[in-house]
Amino acid sequence: MHKLMALYKIPADETAFFAHYNSVHLPLVEKIPGLLKTEVTRIDRTLMGEEGNFLLAELYFADTDSFKTAMKSDENVAVGADAVAFAPGILTVMTGHTLGD
Template sequence: MAKLIVIYEKPHDEEGFNTYYQSEHIPLVQKMQGLKGASIHKVVQSMNTDLHLYLIAELEFDSVESIAQALGSPEGQAVQSDVQNLMKYLNKPPIISITE
């Protein structure tokens, strides 16, 4: 199993971010091919960092290769393009990691 982990720092407009993320961004993510599961975690406390972490999304796939295929698909490209819409609520782009 491999995961695509997206970490968001605290947005300057929490209400706008939460509304857009739930109503627009998540439905796009759910269309990604090969997605086996997803979970979203609101960060309540962070230690050993100066970052103001806000939200962590974990997207599960069968393999790193299936993540690459999903990101390269039209659905994956739509998700990546939609990050620009989220940026009006954020101070900087999310941190993205791929794990296996």
């Protein structure tokens, strides 16, 4: 399984962040073709490593080919544009695959 992970730092205004994230950003994410599931985790605290992590979103795709197709889609372009606009300077995006795949 191939994944895209978005790690957000603590935003200046958590209420405004979640209002946008839940009403605008996640609905855009759900339109990405080939997306199997999305898991969003609110980070309670950091036990080791860099402080200030706030939210982790994991987007799952069946395989590398479906992931590549999704990343090239107009729907994903819209997600990226929205992320840059509402979370500047607080977002790290990573890709990978689950072990054993």
